[in-house]
Amino acid sequence: NAGVTQTPKFRVLKTGQSMTLLCAQDMNHEYMYWYRQDPGMGLRLIHYSVGEGTTAKGEVPDGYNVSRLKKQNFLLGLESAAPSQTSVYFCASSLGLAGRETQYFGPGTRLLVL
């Protein structure tokens, strides 16, 4: 039981490049989330999903897109990376809505945009 895994662990991009971050969970959770973590700002919700085929915007969705084609996977895409997207990205999942239910976090992806 791996819990929540994230791929890749670290990536360097040039401004304007695109990439996809992959999150996978093996706990059969309905809810999945993408957060970014920046110094002094805690975790901010980018997008989330309440089930397969559904996605919704969080607090800071601009510049990102997501897809949930399979229940166990949640993809975060950057179409045209910008230096402001340099951050640590965390994926999480929960059985029900976070806050009511415990979120389980992945180990994070460190992204540097030059």
Added chain:
Amino acid sequence: LAKTTQPISMDSYEGQEVNITCSHNNIATNDYITWYQQFPSQGPRFIIQGYKTKVTNEVASLFIPADRKSSTLSLPRVSLSDTAVYYCLVGGGYTGTASKLTFGTGTRLQVTL
């Protein structure tokens, strides 16, 4: 969004009790309060959750006053391994509305001998 405020950092000696307070003045009626612990290069990990009054588990206690505008995480007899960043999370009160989730900016706890 409910704004949450925490102290940036705290220091403690091993064996002491540590209390970390989170202010959340705009908490909604049905929102829950959850605390997470994060070690360097790891994702946050659940510690404790509550709605009102006091909750205790094997690692911590959570005190929530009647007005619910703040909450205090209490760590009894901390050890060096409790050195981490602690986050409070407010939300979960509206079915399907994860966009209301608000993490605090985190409190860095340093425990020394």
